[in-house]
Amino acid sequence: MKLGYHIGYWSSGPPEGAVEAIRTAEELGFDSVWTAEGYGSDALTPLAWWGAATSRIKLGTNIVQMSARTPTATAMAAMTLDHLSGGRFVLGLGASGPQVVEGWYGQPYPKPLARTREYVEIVRKVVAREQPVTHDGRFYQLPLRDGTGLGKPLKATVHPLRRHIPIYLAAEGPKNVALSAEICDGWLPLFFSPRSDDFYRGALREGFARRGEQPADFEVAASVPVIVHDDVEQAADLIRPALALYIGGMGAKTMNFHHDVFARMGYQDVADKVQELYLGGNKAEAAAAIPTSLIEDTSLIGPPAKIREELAAWEESVVTTLLLRGDAAMLRKVADVLS
Structure with a gap:
């Protein structure tokens, strides 16, 4: 199983020590480094800036977020970063949710699956650069269907370094x-649990069947909190506030x-309680309502021996890469435990 480093969201500013951590990840043999965006920093600029300090690791x-850019703009950025990194770029895409899409980007949130399909298709066409790009879809039209009538199909002026840039979908x-x-070429799960492996294998099989094949190099890169700590409960307490935010506050009560x-996963009552408390303004109580068992289902926490024992279930799952977070010292510590 490969290791990756997920820098995560910025808070009020850039995370301290990011370049050191990225260089450490590359030094330790990590396969990839990843950036994020919500409604603050963007994902592409930091990746280019910090990625310039590396030479091997995938970026x-x-x-x-698809609503932040048109498909052609995303394809342009992908080709640009792929050239600048010497063919190390991986495009991770996601639909986000209506709270951000409508509230921040001022875009509608209809039919995310159909919209994603069109989006990826256009990005593929631009990067392949086989002919001027046209698309007559429900969500995207190239040229625009009801515009001035002066638009014409165009082909990127830049020749791609690779005609197929890997695209992973957050789902x-x-x-x-x-x-x-x-x-797509990969899946980016969040809150994956080995207990749910059969469920997700079934979903992936359905997609591969529609595709007509299962690519040997299909990647599943899961963000997994790993905290090496002699006290399991104290380790769990470090994760609870973030989980409470996602379960309770990242979205509306109805979606x-x-x-x-x-x-x-079997935590319906817990999830409902956490959401009720969080949306009611009781964030500390929402975090406290999350049982350690839920955290252990989606994280690797505790003493080294416990983590190594539980790692076996992750290695037997569909996950191909564990994405870790933290500073350089943490990456060294965790890599030592997981190696």
């Missing part, structure tokens, strides 16, 4: 996971994809 976005629901297997993941 990925986890994720570029949590079964239909979106199946879509990643059907049209929260993260909440749904834990409900499917």
